[in-house]
Amino acid sequence: MQVAKTVREVRAWTKLARAEEKTIGFVPTMGYFHEGHLSLMRRAKAECDLCVVSLFVNPTQFGPSEDFQRYPRDFARDAAMAESVGVDLLFAPEVEEMYPEGYQTYVEVTQVTRRLEGAARPGHFRGVATVCTKLFHIVQADRAYFGKKDYQQLKVIQRMVKDLNIPIEIVPCETVREPDGLAMSSRNVYLKPDEREAATVLYRALCAGRDAILAGERDAKKVQTLVEHVIATEPLVTTEYVDVADAETLEPLTDLRGEVVISLAARVGVARLIDNITVTVPD
Numbered sequence: 001m002q003v004a005k006t007v008r009e010v011r012a013w014t015k016l017a018r019a020e021e022k023t024i025g026f027v028p029t030m031g032y033f034h035e036g037h038l039s040l041m042r043r044a045k046a047e048c049d050l051c052v053v054s055l056f057v058n059p060t061q062f063g064p065s066e067d068f069q070r071y072p073r074d075f076a077r078d079a080a081m082a083e084s085v086g087v088d089l090l091f092a093p094e095v096e097e098m099y100p101e102g103y104q105t106y107v108e109v110t111q112v113t114r115r116l117e118g119a120a121r122p123g124h125f126r127g128v129a130t131v132c133t134k135l136f137h138i139v140q141a142d143r144a145y146f147g148k149k150d151y152q153q154l155k156v157i158q159r160m161v162k163d164l165n166i167p168i169e170i171v172p173c174e175t176v177r178e179p180d181g182l183a184m185s186s187r188n189v190y191l192k193p194d195e196r197e198a199a200t201v202l203y204r205a206l207c208a209g210r211d212a213i214l215a216g217e218r219d220a221k222k223v224q225t226l227v228e229h230v231i232a233t234e235p236l237v238t239t240e241y242v243d244v245a246d247a248e249t250l251e252p253l254t255d256l257r258g259e260v261v262i263s264l265a266a267r268v269g270v271a272r273l274i275d276n277i278t279v280t281v282p283d
Contacts, residue, residue, distance in 0.1 A: 001083040004091045007138050010052075013089055014140050022049040026141035026168075028132060031055040032072040032186040033081045036176035040145040041085045043173060052139050053082050055092040060099070060106075061127030072189050091139070098134060106130045109156050109163070112250055116243055116263055117152050117274065128153055129160050136166050144168055149175040149183045151261055151276045155250060175275075177203065183275045190271035198236035199268045205230035206277040209244070209262045213279045220244040220253045220260075227262060240265040240272070247278050256281045 004010045017024055025044030029037055044051040055078055062068035075092065082090050106126050112118075113125040136144065146154045158170050176184045181203035182196075191199060209227040217223055227242045245252050247259040263276040 001079070001087050002089050003079065004089060005093055006097055007093070010089070010091050010138050011140075017050055018140075024048055024139065024141040024143075025051050026135070026139050026144045027051065027053045028135050028144065028146075029053060029055055030057045030071065030186065031078050032074060032189070033078050034176075034184045034186065034188075036147055036149065036184040038081060038085050039176050040147060040173055041082065041087055043171070044143070044145050045086050047171075048141075048143060050088045051086065052089045052091060052141060053087050054135050054139070055082075055090060056098065056131070056135075058098075058127055058131045059095055060130055061124050063121055063123060066121070067187075072186055091135075098131065107133045107160065107164075109160050112152070112155050112159050115245075115250060115252070116241065117265070120240060120265060125153070125156050129156060132157055133160065133164070133166070136161075136168050141168055143171050145171045145173055147173050147175055148278075149185065149275065151263060151278075152250060155248070181207075183273075185273060187271050187273065190269065192269060195236055195269040195271070198234045199271075199273060201231055201234040201237055202264060202266060202273060202275050203277075205242075206262055206264065206275060210277050210279045213256060213260070213281055218256045218281070220256055223256070223262065227264065231264070231266060236268060238267040240267065 025048030027040045027044055041051055041053060057071050059068055079090060107129040108126050109129050118125050154172055161168060161170055180200045182200050205227045208230045209223045212223055212226055224242050224244050228239055231237055231239050243263045245261055247261040259278060259280050261276050261278045265274045
């Protein structure tokens with residue numbers, strides 16, 4: 001596995017890959033890898049000739065009171081894990097490489113970012129869209145792989161790529177979960193043992209909402225209330241939001257139809273966790 005620290009190194013590597021007519025799969029990450037990340041890398045390797053992974057804790061997607069400074073980092077561990085699944089190039093730039101002095105250009109996606117994480121974390125998706133646009137242009141991959149755990153992020157990136165005519169295929173990948181249902185996340189490292197157990201209520205709540213829909217419930221508000229009540233049974237978990245929306249547009253629904261997504265955000269100790277589940281409403 002080659003490690004690159006600069007844009008110039010990545011472009012030189014890509015130029016050689018293109019000369020050999022190799023297809024490139026790309027997995028953008030902020031590091032501190034877990035099985036969810038590795039599953040994306042394995043899929044990229046399976047579907048493309050070469051796999052590029054970026055490891056960059058992007059400061060522009062963190063708010064002033066968020067966890068940028070303490071976000072978990074371990075480059076040696078991550079590099080070893082990436083190499084173990086056959087990653088060909090690991091791009092790990094410094095902040096100054098991505099945002100040099102005088103940097104002033106940002107990408108903003110509007111409608112799909114206005115609710116949920118966009119409302120809870122102002123500026124977050126501007127940072128995500130900007131860094132992904134830069135990475136797509138730097139790596140020039142054929143496909144990029146994104147997990148569905150960050151469902152709104154996935155929809156933002158899909159919209160951005162379509163609107164800006166960026167020649168890359170966005171490949172959605174299923175959320176990878178622990179055996180007890182907790183969605184894998186780098187921020188799970190913040191959880192104390194009792195908080196880790198309490199956090200399993202999030203997936204149970206989502207499943208309760210899904211099961212209610214499959215059993216015939218069509219009132220979005222009732223599904224939302226049910227999910228909130230399940231979470232409320234766990235005193236260590238504080239709900240930030242529960243939302244039931246159209247799975248494509250993320251617009252809120254009243255009467256459920258088509259494909260819907262139930263999304264939530266909650267605090268468990270110092271950790272802020274998000275999760276979701278999609279449901280196809282039976283006719």
